[in-house]
Amino acid sequence: MQKLIDAKKLILTRSHFFETLKSKRRLRLCQEISSALYEKTRKSNCVSDPFARHVELDGYDIFAGDGHYHAAAAHDQKKTGKKYPIQHFFSADLRSHALRHLTLADTVGSRKREHDIHALKRLDIGALRQSAPKGRKVIYVWDKAGIDFLQWYKWKHTGGIYFVSREKKNMALMTIAMLDYDKDDPINIGVRSYELVGCSAGVTMTRVIYECPLSGKIFHFVTSLTNMPPGLIAYLYKTRWDIEKIFDEVKNKFTEKKAWATSATAKTMQAQFVSMAHNLMLILDKCLKKEGIENKIENERRQERLDKILASIDTIKKNSLPDFLVTPKRASQLTVKYIRWLRNNLFSNTSWQEAMGSLLRIYTVF
Numbered sequence: 191m192q193k194l195i196d197a198k199k200l201i202l203t204r205s206h207f208f209e210t211l212k213s214k215r216r217l218r219l220c221q222e223i224s225s226a227l228y229e230k231t232r233k234s235n236c237v238s239d240p241f242a243r244h245v246e247l248d249g250y251d252i253f254a255g256d257g258h259y260h261a262a263a264a265h266d267q268k269k270t271g272k273k274y275p276i277q278h279f280f281s282a283d284l285r286s287h288a289l290r291h292l293t294l295a296d297t298v299g300s301r302k303r304e305h306d307i308h309a310l311k312r313l314d315i316g317a318l319r320q321s322a323p324k325g326r327k328v329i330y331v332w333d334k335a336g337i338d339f340l341q342w343y344k345w346k347h348t349g350g351i352y353f354v355s356r357e358k359k360n361m362a363l364m365t366i367a368m369l370d371y372d373k374d375d376p377i378n379i380g381v382r383s384y385e386l387v388g389c390s391a392g393v394t395m396t397r398v399i400y401e402c403p404l405s406g407k408i409f410h411f412v413t414s415l416t417n418m419p420p421g422l423i424a425y426l427y428k429t430r431w432d433i434e435k436i437f438d439e440v441k442n443k444f445t446e447k448k449a450w451a452t453s454a455t456a457k458t459m460q461a462q463f464v465s466m467a468h469n470l471m472l473i474l475d476k477c478l479k480k481e482g483i484e485n486k487i488e489n490e491r492r493q494e495r496l497d498k499i500l501a502s503i504d505t506i507k508k509n510s511l512p513d514f515l516v517t518p519k520r521a522s523q524l525t526v527k528y529i530r531w532l533r534n535n536l537f538s539n540t541s542w543q544e545a546m547g548s549l550l551r552i553y554t555v556f
Contacts, residue, residue: 211456224291224462229321231288231469235476238520239285240429243513244377246418250352251322252329252426253281254433255292255336257306258440260460263449274302276449278461279309281320282433284331284426289436289468290320291461294454306335315349327352329415331430334358340391342414354426357397357410363387366394371420376512378421379403387412400424403511404499425514435522440464443529471524471532483546485525485553492518527552 262273277295295304327350345351367386383399398411398420
């Protein structure tokens, strides 16, 4: 606000920024705009879909979900003598990288934070399906905090919603049957076991024990998905890291580290603006690529990092690896060069052509 006033671009008052954040009517408008922009981003950015080549996932919308925190607002009330950070839950469309705010954590009373699965249970089926049409299925890739096998079973059978996560160490899962899979399919290289398992909730799930061919690390994945190549389940969880990188982008590049105001309405509105900013930048980035402006240096760096890893692997083994391990992954977050360029030019009178020339020079030199 002060930057805009000092630049003499707008005559602003306190009400433009803070008083309006209390308005529930404005929040509803903000949510409608954010939702429309989210859908536009999903459609316009799907050309970078990393799952397009996997026909088994046709008919599925795929999301990564997780919690994210902002520091308490300046005037937030203390609980037990301490201010606690503000907790939000977001999802990222893993086909397009579009970001969506799912809900603000419920911390009414003495509760200091809300467990992920508790927050998910508060959402209705429609909210979890995120406008997916009838007949289309939905996958959420969540960390261990999203595990509730009985609830997974209910979501699967009542809403066509499936979950993928990592197995917790203290789980006492009982192997019921070993499942068949195509061992000759490159996608399944690294799979050590594919099992139907039972749990104390009285329902069955699928477990994949996977050894990463590049690192040698062993992972145990659990999921409500069935009839899916086990190596593809491992790949789904691998892409969950994208939402963590988006959170890093929001915190360290947007510098959105602290809640703007004290009311739940204001906190929710802030999360909507964060989502809109991210999605607008994805759309603009795609427009720039159509103009031939792309950060090729960063693309080359990702290729070099992958080449170093593959150089230590036997040639015969390398040729048999699945595509997702031997091709550089897409950028998992927007670069600081791009964000800084956009921020600088938004506060100046630079023309579109001048701004594009400036970004091209930045991408070429740095």
